[in-house]
């Protein structure tokens with residue numbers, strides 16, 4: 001049965017809608033206060049010291065066994081509560097170098113130095129402050145209701161998600177060896193794709209794998225008035241950019257998700273000088289490993305062929321400098337957890353999500369053989385969302401200087417859904433949970 005079919009059946013039942021349940025309300029004001037604090041005090045990827053300290057201190061006072069500085073500023077908080085499954089819930093810790101233009105009374109005015117020593121504005125433009133506040137509310141509910149679950153709960157604060165190195169650093173620093181390897185890993189992400197108060201679920205691929213590729217084309221520079229004495233890398237580069245467009249339109253099977261974007265083309269300094277070199281920067285996205293290989297092979301082939309056709313002095317240099325794997329939601333886990341969210345939030349607040357071509361280094365955790373469930377958290381102000389829909393406009397996306405989630409309903413939905421999912425998983429035995437899952441983590 002597909003998720004959609006499952007939710008359609010569930011829609012015929014009437015459930016109570018405890019979207020602002022009492023236990024969520026008891027932790028809400030602390031969680032919201034933390035949200036406002038984090039929002040006004042964002043920290044750059046790899047520099048989340050104060051943020052991590054705030055999270056670690058609060059978790060410790062709730063009774064969690066907390067280890068700090070795991071893979072940089074990573075936080076690992078464990079609560080053992082009898083025998084049962086081990087479940088991990090992640091939040092990210094980092095913010096972005098964006099100047100906040102939301103006009104909110106609690107807008108960030110923070111600045112800091114980036115790794116190159118430049119002064120940059122800072123903003124939680126991806127909503128990680130909301131994820132942290134939600135995790136803290138959830139941590140408090142779980143700590144106050146230990147009779148409602150059994151097993152081991154691992155809460156982690158992951159640094160450097162935006163630079164897609166934090167998850168790997170935590171793994172390399174022994175996240176699954178110094179601490180217990182979980183049976184299941186969970187995460188959520190907010191966006192304006194959905195109104196606040198709602199969540200979205202999805203089985204299978206949720207985020208794409210991403211590869212950053214740099215192509216350096218070697219020409220022969222000279223006077224702009226004497227092109228016959230040169231080999232013009234601008235012309236070779238321009239042809240390369242256009243030829244690369246034919247990969248997704250002509251080579252990849254229709255229906256397969258694939259993106260090849262040339263995000264920058266750097267060449268030259270002055271209008272009458274033909275430069276020696278040109279450089280292209282690409283982002284390459286897909287879900288399946290075979291499509292990923294097809295894209296990268298085609299890019300190399302086309303880049304070399306265009307340089308050859310243009311008479312370049314040598315083959316282009318093709319560098320593959322950053323990558324992350326696709327995030328794959330274990331289908332059996334999604335089938336199990338989607339119906340859990342319906343009574344928690346109300347059927348109208350659980351939507352079927354769509355896979356996106358964005359990327360997430362959460363895949364580093366799941367590729368260690370841990371089945372995962374990564375769900376969406378609505379962030380949009382419901383009124384603005386409806387207005388935008390009616391006028392055919394789109395709301396500011398994550399990373400925009402105008403990104404302003406409607407935090408109160410989103411936070412309540414985040415805590416409610418995390419608690420519901422954790423309680424479902426932290427019931428029964430670890431063996432039964434493992435048997436119940438399809439063991440498809442890392443199947444991408």
Ligand SMILES: [Zn+2]
Nearest residue numbers: 126162398399
């Ligand atoms: Zn982001």
Ligand SMILES: [Zn+2]
Nearest residue numbers: 126127128189
């Ligand atoms: Zn994010």
